[in-house]
Amino acid sequence: CERLVEVGCKVLMPWGAPIGTGLGLNNIYGLRSLRAHFPGIPLVVDAGLGLPSHAAQAMEMGYDAVLLNTAVAKAGDPVVMARAFSLAVEAGALAAGADPMDARDMAAPSTPVFGKAIL
Template sequence: MTSASAADPLTLYGVAFASRVLLGTSRYPSLASLSDSIEAARPGMVTVALRRQMQADTAEAGFFDLLKRHAVPLLPNTAGCQTVDEAVTTAHMAREVFETEWIKLELIGDDYTLQPDPIGLVEAAARLVKDGFKVLPYCTEDLVVGRRLVDVGCEALMPWGAPIGTGKGIVNPYGLRVLRERLPDVPLIVDAGLGVPSHACQAMEWGFDGVLLNTAVSQATDPAAMARAFAMGVEAGRAAYRAGPMDERDSAQASTPVVGMPFWHQDPG
């Protein structure tokens, strides 16, 4: 934890985390690459897809030992679920396997865009909150859906920047900024669609509380170097937000004061 993150931690459900970066663990070239990326990013949490990791054709020996060795808090997710019952059942399985009440709730409504199902998401979140889970729902930037998720007990939201794995960055800046403005007291973590550190830095400058990364790091030519770059981008964006950026203007305004300026250049008034 840096001195900056220690003084300004990411707090979710009353728990403080060491970093505002959350890191996914899928599609890395190797376990060594994943390990190096975790070391480089020093994330507050790492996500684990229970269904995908448990499949014999994708499981890799030593994966869970690696996660234990890094001692980073785990955030299981319900990736691949398409019904409410499926998501709820997977979450309960994850709680038993990983011994944690944290869950990143994913409920996909469209196979092409992988867009979350807003109606089912709210229902699944309500059930899981009632069952004692600390739910982090993966959603879009839709403000009304965000409010409904908060109403059923979600204390943080994970809106997408763009569809999963696209690397497009933030495709609806207006929608995300409105979400931030209208839910000022709710932790918001931008999840999915970021491609380069400047995307993450921009979101943090707008006042978002963190980012979750996977494809942007795992599919980079040098995943560890990209993980480190994202961590620096997130820290820079957060620092800029806290510093209070100047207001944007439509016209030029001289940065040099008029003191010492020749009188014929000064405003006669």
């Protein structure tokens, strides 16, 4: 991708998964690494999305957009599925802008325990 940017590409479009599979984001680590490496370049997840939750996840990772067709075209109700994707993209973008908490490997309650019974 570095070479693409060097020769003037203004947008990078990595796959979520192979086109038309609906498998979602197959390489979360790779997609996160791309976002971290190219913070100023618009990134669009292209191909492989099958569910609105896949689109929300891409947006939550800081991607700028998703491009899809098969997930809507092959849905039982394409109009409803398109609406679901629209809402998911909006929700994912809002979540990314809200500075979500970092995931933790261990439990760490955020509710104070002072003054509460411990059973």
